[in-house]
Amino acid sequence: MTRITKATDLEATREKLTELLDEHAARKGHRFELEELCLNAHDGEEFLGGISAKLGTEWVYVDLLALSEAARGKGIGGQLIAELEEIARAKGKRGIFLDTYSFQAPDFYRKMGFTEVGHIDDYPQGEARYFFAKRL
Secondary structure (H helix, E strand, O other), X not given: OOOOOOOOOHHHHXXXXXXXXXXXXXXXXXXXXXEEEEEEEEEOOEEEEEEEEEEOOOEEEEEEEEEOHHHOOOXXXXXXXXXXXXXXXXXXXXXXXXXXXOOOOHHHHXXXXXXXXXXXXXXXXXXXXXXXEEEO
8 A cells, every 4th residue: 555654854855756757767768867056146244145956957947046135136136147047058058947926026037038938827826926938
């Protein structure tokens, strides 16, 4: 009988899941590779924010980008995206994709050259979740 349990060692579970996905992808002639990358922005000792991404076989997924209130509107987010794009190009990646909410930064990503590829209305309630991609 199958038993479903809550994982207590998240990292070990992620590693096992990645192995399973890689095995399946290999049977289809692909690789399921993920390299994690974080870039930080500082002003002296002050942490302003950063970006967290997963570099896959051909594309990069941005899972987090956040800036302190004091850092917003100063071009730092654009610098983080530009640095990530440079790294992605150097590693031969074809594009970058991400998601954001209507109350966060959809216009910022449009300004950075990302194209909306989908959205979910009323998620969270009264807002929307947007999905963006940018080919490099």
